[in-house]
Amino acid sequence: MKKVFQLFAISATSLIYAQSFGVKGGANISTISKERSWDDTNARLGYYVGAYMHAPINSIFSIQPEVLYNSVGVKYENGRASHTLGLDYVSVPIMFQFELIPKFYVEAGPQMSFLIGNSDRNKTDDVVTIKKYRNNSNYNNFDLSGGVGLGFRINNITIGARYLVGFTDIKKSGSTTWSNDDKQLRNNALQIGLQYGF
Numbered sequence: 001m002k003k004v005f006q007l008f009a010i011s012a013t014s015l016i017y018a019q020s021f022g023v024k025g026g027a028n029i030s031t032i033s034k035e036r037s038w039d040d041t042n043a044r045l046g047y048y049v050g051a052y053m054h055a056p057i058n059s060i061f062s063i064q065p066e067v068l069y070n071s072v073g074v075k076y077e078n079g080r081a082s083h084t085l086g087l088d089y090v091s092v093p094i095m096f097q098f099e100l101i102p103k104f105y106v107e108a109g110p111q112m113s114f115l116i117g118n119s120d121r122n123k124t125d126d127v128v129t130i131k132k133y134r135n136n137s138n139y140n141n142f143d144l145s146g147g148v149g150l151g152f153r154i155n156n157i158t159i160g161a162r163y164l165v166g167f168t169d170i171k172k173s174g175s176t177t178w179s180n181d182d183k184q185l186r187n188n189a190l191q192i193g194l195q196y197g198f
Contacts, residue, residue: 018056022156025049026193030072032085032170033186044084046071048091048191062105064095070113072189084121087139087170087187089113093147095162103153111164113143113187137172143187144168156198162191 028046050068057063073086093111100106118139119132149162166186 020054020197021051022054022195022197023049023051024066024068024158024160024193024195026160026191028070028072028189028191030074030187030189032074033166033184033188042075042077044073044075044086046073046086046189048193050091052195054197060099062097062099064097064107066093066095067091068093070189072187073118081122081124083123084119086119086121087115088117088119089115089143095147095149097151104150105153106148106150107162108148109146111145111147113145115139115141115143139170140168140172142168143170145187149191156196158195158197160191160193160195164189164191 052066068091070089070091091113095107095109097105097107145166147164151160169184
């Protein structure tokens with residue numbers, strides 16, 4: 001039994017020392033799945049920035065939890081009016097990465113996001129109004145999504161892309177089904193960016 005504890009302690013110590021940390025950032029090309037009351041939707045360009053911890057488990061498998069500031073949303077048009085919805089989240093993705101080819105990895109995992117603010121930009125003809133909210137009763141404070149991606153590591157720099165698919169309705173008044181038969185409003189985003197490890 002003593003040897004088992006010693007082996008566990010050595011493994012845990014080696015895992016701790018193998019961990020690395022870094023920062024990352026890039027662009028969000030985001031949309032929101034259509035609801036019946038929305039007409040033509042277009043992607044909104046936002047950004048993300050944050051920090052990560054990279055924890056290798058073995059030579060091909062690692063776990064990478066992150067904390068990110070995410071700016072997403074959508075643009076849509078309805079007759080003569082256009083509307084831009086901006087949603088700001090603190091997101092916590094936990095990615096499971098597989099490096100089957102040296103320096104190249106694929107990843108997948110969940111992302112939990114917490115709404116910290118949103119904005120509405122409305123344009124009707126030539127009149128533009130902008131409203132910003134910190135606590136908007138129209139949107140859920142929690143958003144769950146799943147991500148898949150890939151990346152290429154060059155020394156301390158990684159070039160990566162990740163696609164996020166929302167699982168929950170962003171509206172408080174909406175209901176959520178996994179099949180999304182009712183076309184609820186769900187966040188979707190393509191992330192492209194860089195990360196730098198220390």
